[in-house]
Amino acid sequence: MYAPIIQTMLANSIPDNKRSSYMAIYNIAAILGVSTAGILLIISTWLPAIVMTSMISVMGFISILLMWRLTVVKEPTFDSSLLQEEIEISNSIQISPH
Numbered sequence: 900m901y902a903p904i905i906q907t908m909l910a911n912s913i914p915d916n917k918r919s920s921y922m923a924i925y926n927i928a929a930i931l932g933v934s935t936a937g938i939l940l941i942i943s944t945w946l947p948a949i950v951m952t953s954m955i956s957v958m959g960f961i962s963i964l965l966m967w968r969l970t971v972v973k974e975p976t977f978d979s980s981l982l983q984e985e986i987e988i989s990n991s992i993q994i995s996p997h
Contacts, residue, residue: 902929 906922913921935958943951 906925909921909925910918939951939954946954
């Protein structure tokens with residue numbers, strides 16, 4: 900039940916022409932998550948608890964950094980040369996009186 904709801908929400912929130920790419924990345928991320936969990940479960944029997952805790956903490960920290968990087972809003976840069984071009988164009992246009 901969880902996966903179809905998420906997939907529907909994802910499909911409705913992206914443009915139609917990019918839907919297949921977004922869904923492919925989403926499915927790859929889901930497969931990598933399940934694979935990583937399985938591998939960590941297997942190797943947890945051989946590693947000390949502190950190592951497993953450290954590995955999970957590092958993965959969590961990386962996830963937080965990635966989400967922050969994806970969601971941070973960048974300020975638009977101001978290009979003064981474009982403003983100068985607009986001023987020159989507006990000055991060159993002659994408005995004829997009626």
